[in-house]
Amino acid sequence: MSRYVLITSDQDFEKRARQAASGLHGTFHAIAADYLPPGPDNLLQVLSGDPVEVILLGPGLPIDDSIRLASLFDLEYPEISVVLVTDSEEEVALPAMRAGIRDLLHPGSNTDSIRKLLERASLAAAGRRRGLGNSVEGQPRSGRIIAVMSPKGGVGKTTITTNLAVGLGKEAPMGVVVVDLDLQFGDVASGLMLDPERTLADAVVGAAVQDSVVLKSYLTLHPSGIYALCAPLRPTDADQISGEQVGRLLSQLANEFQYVVVDSAPGLGEHVLATLELATDAVWVCGMDIPSIRGFVPDLASSLNWTLCLRIGTSSSTSRTGALG
Ligand SMILES: Nc1ncnc2c1ncn2[C@@H]1O[C@H](COP(=O)(O)OP(=O)(O)OP(=O)(O)O)[C@@H](O)[C@H]1O
Ligand SMILES: [Mg+2]
Structure with a gap:
């Protein structure tokens, strides 16, 4: 079962994201905050239940901190897809790519766009998990x-x-x-x-x-x-x-x-x-x-x-x- 986690202080965005996730297979967990923990483990420790697949770093969070946290996730938990919600997509695109951020989303996106993005991020996370778990060096995995x-x-x-x-x-x-x-x-x-x-x-x-x-x-x-x-x-x-x-x-x-x-x-x-x-x-x-x-x-x-x-x-x-x- 997939698990979507959103961190944001923006209640309106949270409502749309929650609605978007309600049409998908998985659970949704929102954390109301305008700051980020120092590392992935500080965040994952407070989330019990199904493994996390997608983390949305929502509007209202400091961009530099978001990119730093995303790069730590990329190193320590590459199977989790991190998505950054920002209205400065062009400026952030390159550092976001280097930090392994899966996708960027505009804070004004409607429920349908958020749902499609969650689907994509979730599919990518599932693919990475399978790749990490099953692949034999140099050989494609076969279902x-x-x-x-x-x-x-x-x-x-x-x-x-x-x-x-x-x-x-x-x-x-x-x-x-x-x-x-x-x-x-x-x-x-x-x-x-x-x-x-x-x-x-x-x-x-x-x-x-x-x-x-x-x-x-x-x-x-x-x-x-x-x-x-x-x-x-x-x-x-x-x-x-x-x-x-x-x-x-x-x-x-x-x-x-x-x-x-x-x-x-x-x-x-x-x-x-x-x-x-x-x-x-x-x-x-x-x-x-x-x-x-x-x-x-x-x-x-x-x-x-x-x-x-x-x-x-x-x-x-x-x-x-x-x-x-
Ligand atoms: N075990 C079953 N018992 C009774 N009716 C069934 C059963 N399985 C399927 N049906 C019904 O039979 C009809 C044909 O089923 P289905 O479309 O799955 O067959 P199909 O082999 O895929 O057909 P086609 O060759 O046209 O693609 C449908 O109306 C379906 O609801
Ligand atoms: Mg048929």
Whole structure:
């Protein structure tokens, strides 16, 4: 669970920041003060509970002290993202960068901008934590790629994908991304009630391909603490996306996230095959009809951990899904 800490004497800013954090996964703690402690430990000692992920040094604090404290956090607690709230962004930008400050925010920012900044800072903190904890010198870290697939449509792939992702998100908060590879008619966004600003069509071209920080900024955060890369908004965009691009995208995401859960279109199209080449696990979903079960082809990729899910019944009131291991 993320934890946001704000230090400021500005009550109006505190109110907006509190509102912004209320829409996010995590707790918010405000300290009303116009001065800063000498070091990170003096601050962290008074904060019990979940580990701190983001510290907002709010309006009203001395800038020099804020930059000094931020540089100490950068040295001693690099996994914590420090954000400086200031109206002299241009003058402060260079010293802030040198002190490892994650981002700058104008004190007049509205709730929506504060929320987006908190999301970014929180994602950066999660990435740093994973990097610090798991990376082996010289080798990229690799998360599990779980492909959810079926030969037929309408059998429950998206329902299973989204539930699996939210469930894994409880084990690994901010460590799960769900990718909608049903590129023409994907409905992960509607299943999770998301309204994405960027989609998979943006993520496989341009700067996102070279830079994982850009790629991560294209993800949409779900209130449960998982990220989603939703299908393109126009079905025609799917034609522009190749299997090779999908493979590169999944590798990039697996380097950043503990779990990459992939929803797919029915059948074994180019994008599903590209996913299977990289997947560590596969969930094959089918109905109880014989053609559906005969479509199950575990030898397709024998190195994978397979789970077969049978959808029992035909309506949501009478059905359930059983995992056969
Ligand atoms: N276990 C289940 N029991 C009953 N209904 C279910 C079950 N799982 C999903 N459904 C319902 O079946 C419908 C299709 O589910 P879903 O969209 O998850 O399938 P899908 O395989 O992703 O479909 P598509 O191939 O069109 O993408 C939805 O209305 C969903 O609510
Ligand atoms: Mg679907």
